[in-house]
Amino acid sequence: MTRLFLYLIGRSARNAAVRQLKRLRNPRYALAAIVGAVYFFFVFGGFRIGEAPPPEVGRGMADTARGVAPLLVGLLAAWWWLWGGYKTGLALLPAERDLLVPAPITRRQLLQYKIMQTQPQIVISALFTSFFTRGLPLTWPLRFLSGWVLFATLHQHQIAASLVHAAAEEQGRQGVRRHIIPLAFFVAAFTALAASVIRAVMDIRDTGQVTERLRVLMDEPAVLFALAPFRAVLAPTLASNAVEWMQPFAIAVLVLVGHYLWLQRTDAAFEEAAAELGAKHADRLSALRKGGVSGMRFTKIDRAKKLATPWFRMDPAGFPAFAVFWKNVVYGQRAVHPLRLVMVVFVLVAGVGAIMTFSGDEDGPALVMGSVCVGLAAVYTIAGPLAMRHDLRTDLRNMDLLRTYPITGRDLVAAEIAGTVFLVTLPQLLLGAVGIVLLGISDALLGWQAGLIVVATVIVLPVVNTVMVTVQNAIALLFPAWTPSRDAQPGGMESMGQGVITIIGTLIVFAVSLIPPLLVGSAVAGPLYLKFGAWSAVPGSLVVVAALAGQTWLFIMWLGRLYDTTDPVEAGLLT
Numbered sequence: 001m002t003r004l005f006l007y008l009i010g011r012s013a014r015n016a017a018v019r020q021l022k023r024l025r026n027p028r029y030a031l032a033a034i035v036g037a038v039y040f041f042f043v044f045g046g047f048r049i050g051e052a053p054p055p056e057v058g059r060g061m062a063d064t065a066r067g068v069a070p071l072l073v074g075l076l077a078a079w080w081w082l083w084g085g086y087k088t089g090l091a092l093l094p095a096e097r098d099l100l101v102p103a104p105i106t107r108r109q110l111l112q113y114k115i116m117q118t119q120p121q122i123v124i125s126a127l128f129t130s131f132f133t134r135g136l137p138l139t140w141p142l143r144f145l146s147g148w149v150l151f152a153t154l155h156q157h158q159i160a161a162s163l164v165h166a167a168a169e170e171q172g173r174q175g176v177r178r179h180i181i182p183l184a185f186f187v188a189a190f191t192a193l194a195a196s197v198i199r200a201v202m203d204i205r206d207t208g209q210v211t212e213r214l215r216v217l218m219d220e221p222a223v224l225f226a227l228a229p230f231r232a233v234l235a236p237t238l239a240s241n242a243v244e245w246m247q248p249f250a251i252a253v254l255v256l257v258g259h260y261l262w263l264q265r266t267d268a269a270f271e272e273a274a275a276e277l278g279a280k281h282a283d284r285l286s287a288l289r290k291g292g293v294s295g296m297r298f299t300k301i302d303r304a305k306k307l308a309t310p311w312f313r314m315d316p317a318g319f320p321a322f323a324v325f326w327k328n329v330v331y332g333q334r335a336v337h338p339l340r341l342v343m344v345v346f347v348l349v350a351g352v353g354a355i356m357t358f359s360g361d362e363d364g365p366a367l368v369m370g371s372v373c374v375g376l377a378a379v380y381t382i383a384g385p386l387a388m389r390h391d392l393r394t395d396l397r398n399m400d401l402l403r404t405y406p407i408t409g410r411d412l413v414a415a416e417i418a419g420t421v422f423l424v425t426l427p428q429l430l431l432g433a434v435g436i437v438l439l440g441i442s443d444a445l446l447g448w449q450a451g452l453i454v455v456a457t458v459i460v461l462p463v464v465n466t467v468m469v470t471v472q473n474a475i476a477l478l479f480p481a482w483t484p485s486r487d488a489q490p491g492g493m494e495s496m497g498q499g500v501i502t503i504i505g506t507l508i509v510f511a512v513s514l515i516p517p518l519l520v521g522s523a524v525a526g527p528l529y530l531k532f533g534a535w536s537a538v539p540g541s542l543v544v545v546a547a548l549a550g551q552t553w554l555f556i557m558w559l560g561r562l563y564d565t566t567d568p569v570e571a572g573l574l575t
Helices: 004-024 027-043 055-083 094-100 107-117 120-130 141-172 174-176 180-203 207-218 220-228 228-234 242-291 319-334 337-360 363-387 392-402 409-441 447-478 494-512 515-565
Strands: none
Touching: 004 220, 004 337, 027 141, 027 228, 055 207, 055 228, 055 409, 094 220, 094 319, 107 141, 107 242, 120 141, 141 228, 141 242, 174 180, 174 494, 180 207, 180 494, 207 337, 228 242, 319 363, 319 409, 363 409, 363 447, 363 494, 392 447, 409 447, 409 515, 447 494
16 A cells, blocks of 8 residues: 555656646746756755864754754644644545545555655755754764654654644543543643743843753753653754764654654544544434434534634725735634734733742843743744735635636735735734833833834834735745645645745845845935934934835735736636
8 A cells, every 4th residue: 555655646746746847838937946946056055065064063053952952842842732733734635535535545544645745845854954954963864864753753743732632622521531641741741841941930130041041941850851752853963973873863763653653543533533423413313303402412512613703894895905905814813813822922921920929030030031022023023924824825726706806906916915914913013012011121121222112113014024925925926836726734844844945035035125225225324324323223224114115015016917917727726
């Protein structure tokens, strides 16, 4: 059966490659392919393939990664356990469902197929990581193998954690009982890690103590217990030589095998739960026939889920583009559950309040937590436009329907981009506001400094987000055949390498787009500097932001005209 799966996956990859090669007949795609090849050459260090970094640099990188990487990966895994987020990791596409479900294969074999299907993406992520960690002392082939084991393990852990989370959420007590062992391990590890982190934050009095306290934190027994699996899968990559690499790599492979067996067991439990739910459904039908609706007992899973109320209403008459904006905002609101972000902020604020109460010190905890909030807002500035895809990246596949709307291409493109910008900016402002308040409490910022940062953030963030989102939508509209189809499942850890490459490309385009506005702003601020000194940066910055906004609007207008002239059939959007 493995041979047949390999044939199916290989044949699908070959057909996809042939279709993309045929696209190169179009000059637009051919030019993009050349630019992409040059980009990959530089991204993977083509202009730096000379001498390797000094050995002391590699040792420093390895020491830093040993201290920080397990904690970061552990926090990421905790997010998977708390919020799920990858329940569709084993879902079948319509073609796979029609072909494989009726086939004479077991559920275990179907699971093997889905895991094999993600291997090309995992290999790309491992290659990406191995090239960007070339400063480590380990040789490239061993770094690649270590990266493959790392991403394969985290991918399966992500799926298993999300499936356990889904079982506990959808099946209630029954789902908890079925997965009591992994849930008990998670609760114990998370409690130990959270308690240690809170104690560490309580001990911080100034920023100079952060590094030392983090080093002490990572050596505590509770933290060692909580992060043991993640240390095991990270250890091979951080080995100094091939001899030291062999034993950690063998342990990491055992962890990978354990996750594979765990995932199979979790999947089997879901099949049993589905059968039990079917039996309960038959019982309810029998009760309905005997005693009517009053004879049925509805559980939580039987009740229809109440949809979240839209943040603002849409009038039956008005500007047509607002309907597209409203649709995307509501879709994002109901898909990503923004209340979770509010809960995260609430937990951060409550944690800081508790730490202040018990420690008697206001500066250290508030400084750390405020920095965390501001850092999360900055990270979301980069990751948000890629994660929020409720715009042309999703709607282009419905171009035949969009063309029936009484709306111009310019207004449609602007509304699509505005919806995603709104969804990205809102949590950024929330996190930034909490962070600035906490930094003000810690005396890291003066009152006028905090006010100036708030004003600058409110002005700059929407413009920056608009540029980032416009870049992503421009790629979708310029190269629709290279845009993932609406049936594609959301990527997880296996596609991290591709995501990082996309982020780097977006940042490069953003940096290039800043050149004209910076020139205009410099032309304005230069003469004013002789009279006003450093304060000339204020009007200069405002001119830069205004020029960037105007430049982006002109680009959106051009994308609107491009949308009006795009043929859905020739673009490969209709099949």
